[in-house]
Amino acid sequence: MSKKQPRVSENAIKRFEYSQDQIIDKPFNWGQMLRLFSYMKPYRKNLLPFSMIMVLINTAVRLIIPLLIGVYTLDRAIVNKDAKLLTTLVVIISGLYVASYIANFFRIKWMNQLGQNVIYDLRKHLFTHVQNLSHRFFDQRSAGSILVRIMNDINSLQELFTNGVINLLMDVILLIGVMIILFTLSPELTLAIMVILPIMFFISTSLRRNIRKSWQVVRLKQSKLNSHLNESIQGIRVTQSFTQEQENMAFFDGVNTENFQSWREASRKNAMFRPMVELTNAVGTAVLIWFGASLIQNESITIGEFVSFAFYLGMFWEPISRLGQVYNQLLMGMASSERIFEFLDEKPIVSQKETAIELENIQGQIEFDQVEFAYDSNRKALKGISLEMRAGQTVALVGHTGSGKTTIANLISRFYDPTSGTISIDGTDLKDVSLKSLRKQIGVVLQDTFIFSGTIMENILFGNPEASEEEAKEAARAVGANGFIERLPNGYETEVEERGNVLSVGERQLISFARALLADPKILILDEATASIDTESEQKIQNALKTLLKNRTAVIIAHRLSTIREADQIFVLDHGEIIEQGNHEQLMNLQGEYYSLVRAQFTMNTAS
Numbered sequence: 001m002s003k004k005q006p007r008v009s010e011n012a013i014k015r016f017e018y019s020q021d022q023i024i025d026k027p028f029n030w031g032q033m034l035r036l037f038s039y040m041k042p043y044r045k046n047l048l049p050f051s052m053i054m055v056l057i058n059t060a061v062r063l064i065i066p067l068l069i070g071v072y073t074l075d076r077a078i079v080n081k082d083a084k085l086l087t088t089l090v091v092i093i094s095g096l097y098v099a100s101y102i103a104n105f106f107r108i109k110w111m112n113q114l115g116q117n118v119i120y121d122l123r124k125h126l127f128t129h130v131q132n133l134s135h136r137f138f139d140q141r142s143a144g145s146i147l148v149r150i151m152n153d154i155n156s157l158q159e160l161f162t163n164g165v166i167n168l169l170m171d172v173i174l175l176i177g178v179m180i181i182l183f184t185l186s187p188e189l190t191l192a193i194m195v196i197l198p199i200m201f202f203i204s205t206s207l208r209r210n211i212r213k214s215w216q217v218v219r220l221k222q223s224k225l226n227s228h229l230n231e232s233i234q235g236i237r238v239t240q241s242f243t244q245e246q247e248n249m250a251f252f253d254g255v256n257t258e259n260f261q262s263w264r265e266a267s268r269k270n271a272m273f274r275p276m277v278e279l280t281n282a283v284g285t286a287v288l289i290w291f292g293a294s295l296i297q298n299e300s301i302t303i304g305e306f307v308s309f310a311f312y313l314g315m316f317w318e319p320i321s322r323l324g325q326v327y328n329q330l331l332m333g334m335a336s337s338e339r340i341f342e343f344l345d346e347k348p349i350v351s352q353k354e355t356a357i358e359l360e361n362i363q364g365q366i367e368f369d370q371v372e373f374a375y376d377s378n379r380k381a382l383k384g385i386s387l388e389m390r391a392g393q394t395v396a397l398v399g400h401t402g403s404g405k406t407t408i409a410n411l412i413s414r415f416y417d418p419t420s421g422t423i424s425i426d427g428t429d430l431k432d433v434s435l436k437s438l439r440k441q442i443g444v445v446l447q448d449t450f451i452f453s454g455t456i457m458e459n460i461l462f463g464n465p466e467a468s469e470e471e472a473k474e475a476a477r478a479v480g481a482n483g484f485i486e487r488l489p490n491g492y493e494t495e496v497e498e499r500g501n502v503l504s505v506g507e508r509q510l511i512s513f514a515r516a517l518l519a520d521p522k523i524l525i526l527d528e529a530t531a532s533i534d535t536e537s538e539q540k541i542q543n544a545l546k547t548l549l550k551n552r553t554a555v556i557i558a559h560r561l562s563t564i565r566e567a568d569q570i571f572v573l574d575h576g577e578i579i580e581q582g583n584h585e586q587l588m589n590l591q592g593e594y595y596s597l598v599r600a601q602f603t604m605n606t607a608s
């Protein structure tokens with residue numbers, strides 16, 4: 001079946017190019033393999049040795065049985081017509097089969113537990129690490145591509161840890177055991193058959209590099225598919241309102257087809273490995289029959305030895321073929337672990353000094369001294385900002401879009417570090433304090449309020465999980481959110497879906513105010529929503545703000561004239577610089593940039 005690649009516009013293609021997801025291509029790396037296997041360390045005293053003992057029992061039984069059937073049962077009991085020996089052998093062989101069954105049962109059980117545990121630990125480690133990475137990391141990657149590494153890449157290691165590693169041990173023991181027995185039974189026959197080994201070696205080495213690359217391409221395509229899916233679902237409203245479903249569908253089809261084709265290619269290469277091994281097996285068997293028959297004729301070996309030899313030869317190809325499979329699993333594991341370790345090796349760009357101090361009981365005085373900042377080397381977002389926000393003041397940041405308001409807020413929370421200059425709180429440089437203690441003192445209310453899936457109560461308590469439900473309701477009452485919450489069918493226990501789509505913008509904002517009030521931070525950063533709301537809601541939000549801003553330093557990225565007017569200090573930004581500062585009256589009298597901004601907004605408001 002072939003899939004036709006649909007046509008997609010150039011723009012759409014560019015939109016979904018993820019530079020961070022290029023194929024990582026390094027040669028087979030033992031260090032990396034060892035690092036991966038170190039995740040089995042916690043189980044080295046229980047699950048790992050238990051599984052290995054079961055593997056050893058099982059392998060030993062498998063190695064003994066053909067010898068008992070050929071050399072003992074055929075050559076001794078049947079040829080000599082020894083009924084007693086035959087019965088004893090039947091009992092022993094049956095007993096060994098039962099032992100092998102039991103050993104196998106526990107091997108599978110414990111190996112599965114081992115695999116699941118390792119996957120659980122690895123995923124937990126990766127998630128914890130990613131959660132602590134800086135904003136820069138998330139700026140550069142789509143949520144979908146991060147999701148792929150935490151889910152798919154780790155899932156693909158499951159088979160390796162569940163079966164691969166232990167099978168590898170079993171197969172190596174089986175292979176060595178079978179070789180020794182084959183040589184003991186008939187060195188000439190063994191040597192004749194071993195001629196095929198170099199062919200096997202050639203097949204595996206030539207295919208393996210190829211197969212590894214194909215699996216990497218598969219992961220890349222999967223990551224692209226997930227990223228697209230994630231964006232498509234999150235942006236579905238925009239897609240529908242701009243009637244871009246067709247374009248979106250075409251792109252999805254394209255990514256889906258690429259994913260499908262990469263799988264097909266990788267599976268095709270994978271599928272070539274086993275038949276090749278089987279082909280060599282067939283050649284080996286032909287050599288065995290042809291050469292073995294002549295050895296029996298000149299009585300170099302007995303029929304029983306020949307039969308045992310045939311059994312062992314079958315067992316010889318089996319681990320070789322399975323080793324090929326394990327090798328593939330290792331290759332797939334390598335591709336995934338490269339991608340997992342790339343994330344694990346990612347260091348947060350905002351790091352904490354070992355000597356970092358705890359920021360406690362602050363007043364809330366913020367100072368910027370000659371702060372420069374650039375997100376990338378090409379453009380400066382802030383150019384030599386110096387400012388002072390006194391404790392308890394309400395400070396408004398105003399300016400055109402892209403002038404650097406959010407950047408200032410981001411630097412106060414230390415989501416990024418300034419390229420030069422210093423930022424301090426109560427005179428302490430932010431670089432000297434622990435990140436956790438700093439962020440505990442700061443509450444952030446974003447323009448696009450994030451509501452988590454769960455109840456409204458849970459969403460408010462997110463600000464301070466230690467607070468009681470009564471305190472949460474108190475906070476909601478203080479910001480005037482209780483009215484609409486109590487009118488909901490289940491009140492505070494109403495379930496809201498992720499992003500709170502069932503709530504209005506104003507309602508979401510009131511919930512986020514209650515959340516921030518409950519956290520009671522000394523510094524509050526508030527990105528005011530730009531969405532226009534009706535006068536009644538505007539009034540409610542203004543009243544809520546008054547409660548929220550009391551007794552703390554508030555930095556507001558302000559869009560509403562009513563908020564700006566009440567601010568103690570206003571900083572007017574333009575292209576990363578402060579061009580004016582003062583209170584509303586002072587700035588209006590100046591008749592500069594602020595004056596024109598206010599006039600423009602006033603004209604807009606009266607027009608709408």
Ligand SMILES: Nc1ncnc2c1ncn2[C@@H]1O[C@H](COP(=O)(O)OP(=O)(O)OP(=O)(O)O)[C@@H](O)[C@H]1O
Binds near residue numbers: 381399404407408
């Ligand atoms: N994560 C980022 N990576 C790279 N550049 C960024 C990033 N965030 C913002 N910028 C750039 O930095 C500059 C300042 O952006 P900032 O978000 O601070 O502006 P703003 O004044 O808050 O704008 P708005 O009012 O539209 O929110 C802009 O030129 C913007 O394109």
